[in-house]
Amino acid sequence: MKRIILLAITALTMTFTFTAKADNSKPVRFENLPENSQKFVRTHFKGTEISYIKQESDFFLWKSYDLFFVNGSKIEFDRKGNWEEVDCMRDEVPAAIVPAAITTYINRNHAGMKIVKISRNSKEYEVKLNNGIEIKFDKRFNVIEYDN
Structure with missing residues (x-):
């Protein structure tokens, strides 16, 4: 019985580990960002050209967003669309x-x-x-x- 439990725990751990390391990002359009992210960009980066936006999902399926500008600047948003980092x-x-x-x-x-x-x-x-x-x-x- 202990062996079965240990095997199950090991399998679950490996599943979470591989899921967390998988590339779970995809490009998205500006319109697909949460509304408050869109407003933040329109307010503080008006006229700055966007290069691309990617959405990332972790193993809990929580989403985050990275927005990259042509000039090299970057904004990271959490799953609710609140900024976490502006570089x-x-x-x-x-x-x-x-x-x-x-x-x-x-x-x-x-x-x-x-x-x-x-x-x-x-x-x-x-x-x-x-x-x-x-x-x-x-x-x-x-x-x-x-x-x-």
Whole structure:
């Protein structure tokens, strides 16, 4: 009996492992993005040409979206269409998406630098400056990590 249970657990583990590693991405059209993703792009990246968009599904069939622009910038959206990461390469991310407390901190402590990448999750924000410095903030916008 133990052998059968062990075999079943092994089979399930292998199934999840191979499913997770499979390429579960496909191209999608702008119109197939969640509405709030479309609005975000129209608001903050108006006039920026889109190269392609891909939808990824994990083994729980949750979807996420990666949008790539011709200029190299990239936006990652979660399954609900909320932005998780905006990477503008060398260009500045739109000021309107950066929380005011982070902008104040950067202006005060890194005058003249611009934020070229920002990411967020339920616990923290992370920004990358054009000089390569990366700074993590908690949800109260206290600096929790500094990497240069």
